[in-house]
Amino acid sequence: MTLQRNYILIVFILLLSLPGCYIYINRLKVTEHMPTIHLIKTMKKINLKNIKTSYREMFKSKEHKNTKKPVLEKLNFGFNNINCSYIGVQYFRSRLGNIMFQYASTFGIARENNLCVLMPESVPRKSIDFRSYFHLSAIPTNTGLPIASQSVSLKKGCCIFQNSYMQLNNTRNYTLSGGLQSYKYFNNVQNEIRKEFKFSKTVDEAANIFLRNATPNLNTTLVGIHIRRGDFLKHEEQGFVVPHVSYFNNAMKYTQEKFTNVHFIVCSDDIKWCKENIKPTSVTFSESNEAIVDMAILSKCNHVIMSTGTFGWWAGFLSRGTVIYYKHWPRKGSRLAADVNISDYYLPDWIPMD
Ligand SMILES: *[C@@H]1O[C@H](CO)[C@@H](O)[C@H](O)[C@H]1NC(C)=O
Ligand SMILES: *[C@@H]1O[C@H](CO)[C@@H](O)[C@H](O)[C@H]1NC(C)=O
Ligand SMILES: *[C@@H]1O[C@H](CO)[C@@H](O)[C@H](O)[C@H]1NC(C)=O
Ligand SMILES: *[C@@H]1O[C@H](CO)[C@@H](O)[C@H](O)[C@H]1NC(C)=O
Ligand SMILES: *[C@@H]1O[C@H](CO)[C@@H](O)[C@H](O)[C@H]1NC(C)=O
Numbered sequence: 001m002t003l004q005r006n007y008i009l010i011v012f013i014l015l016l017s018l019p020g021c022y023i024y025i026n027r028l029k030v031t032e033h034m035p036t037i038h039l040i041k042t043m044k045k046i047n048l049k050n051i052k053t054s055y056r057e058m059f060k061s062k063e064h065k066n067t068k069k070p071v072l073e074k075l076n077f078g079f080n081n082i083n084c085s086y087i088g089v090q091y092f093r094s095r096l097g098n099i100m101f102q103y104a105s106t107f108g109i110a111r112e113n114n115l116c117v118l119m120p121e122s123v124p125r126k127s128i129d130f131r132s133y134f135h136l137s138a139i140p141t142n143t144g145l146p147i148a149s150q151s152v153s154l155k156k157g158c159c160i161f162q163n164s165y166m167q168l169n170n171t172r173n174y175t176l177s178g179g180l181q182s183y184k185y186f187n188n189v190q191n192e193i194r195k196e197f198k199f200s201k202t203v204d205e206a207a208n209i210f211l212r213n214a215t216p217n218l219n220t221t222l223v224g225i226h227i228r229r230g231d232f233l234k235h236e237e238q239g240f241v242v243p244h245v246s247y248f249n250n251a252m253k254y255t256q257e258k259f260t261n262v263h264f265i266v267c268s269d270d271i272k273w274c275k276e277n278i279k280p281t282s283v284t285f286s287e288s289n290e291a292i293v294d295m296a297i298l299s300k301c302n303h304v305i306m307s308t309g310t311f312g313w314w315a316g317f318l319s320r321g322t323v324i325y326y327k328h329w330p331r332k333g334s335r336l337a338a339d340v341n342i343s344d345y346y347l348p349d350w351i352p353m354d
Pocket of ligand 1: 083
């Protein structure tokens with residue numbers, strides 16, 4: 001049997017257990033890298049009888065006999081059985097941090113407006129198996145979007161909060177696009193977002209093992225440092241910036257003065273540069289972990305020093321600790337700067353440094 005890259009098997013088991021109003025859909029998904037079992041919990045009271053019928057129909061129907069992904073829209077699963085309007089986002093062909101922002105903001109906007117969140121079975125970027133990383137509760141459908149003719153399209157630039165998105169009309173369906181990079185979209189449901197982004201077991205264990213080996217002793221304060229370089233070095237003309245080594249030195253000094261027994265964990269897309277330039281006395285470099293494992297490692301640190309970019313942003317947010325960011329992003333007067341409101345982007349208690 002050849003292992004296909006993506007779905008080999010999707011098994012649906014409906015459990016009627018627990019408080020009768022919830023349904024648990026247990027999807028067994030085997031991927032090349034990470035066999036995971038997901039538990040997706042829908043958010044609304046639904047009619048179990050209808051759901052069961054839909055599934056039975058689905059497995060019976062000839063049309064879907066060879067389908068590997070569930071074709072929920074065609075079967076009207078969810079649409080008929082869950083009495084709510086829908087919201088989805090057009091996911092970027094982009095990387096982890098950006099996709100996390102799109103998911104979290106769509107989730108927050110949905111909560112604020114009593115809408116149900118849709119999500120595609122897989123996000124467009126093939127190298128990111130987003131659903132398998134976390135415990136996401138969004139309803140999986142093929143496109144992850146409401147049917148176009150029934151939805152209102154909302155589109156804006158990357159990082160300026162649109163208050164109007166918090167006042168949608170829940171008799172309509174919505175399709176969002178754009179970066180949605182403001183914590184204000186999910187400020188009221190931060191704890192739920194942290195639950196959505198609880199790492200899958202495989203990721204969690206890989207991070208725990210790394211940290212256990214990296215941590216000198218039990219009294220250590222772990223400070224994660226994320227150093228984004230790579231593609232940002234190529235896009236400086238647009239307003240992206242990469243902090244100088246002096247920023248990291250200042251931020252490290254600050255944490256060493258504030259906390260005891262600091263041990264640094266460095267994750268980066270340019271670890272060679274880091275090893276040549278970041279030289280505190282007590283440090284471990286993460287050298288060969290997948291990006292998602294690096295995210296988990298950083299988020300398990302007590303505090304985070306980010307550089308620029310959404311990857312470090314999420315590591316900081318999930319850590320719940322002190323977060324330090326580089327204050328000269330985006331470059332003043334740049335194209336990017338017109339698209340960003342810093343007070344919408346960073347949480348108010350995060351610390352800007354240079
Ligand atoms: C769906 O909800 C709306 C408003 O909450 C209600 O008026 C309608 O009767 C419900 N429809 C069904 C089929 O339950
Ligand atoms: C929202 O989408 C659902 C599912 O396609 C559909 O039944 C409903 O009529 C749509 N609502 C509106 C207002 O278009
Ligand atoms: C929501 O949309 C419905 C149908 O288009 C409309 O009747 C209603 O007035 C709208 N509600 C608000 C608060 O705009
Ligand atoms: C941890 O710190 C406490 C108080 O500072 C000290 O008593 C204890 O010996 C330390 N333990 C280790 C393993 O360093
Ligand atoms: C950024 O957002 C804050 C808070 O909403 C607002 O007061 C400020 O005017 C905005 N700044 C810009 C440049 O739009």
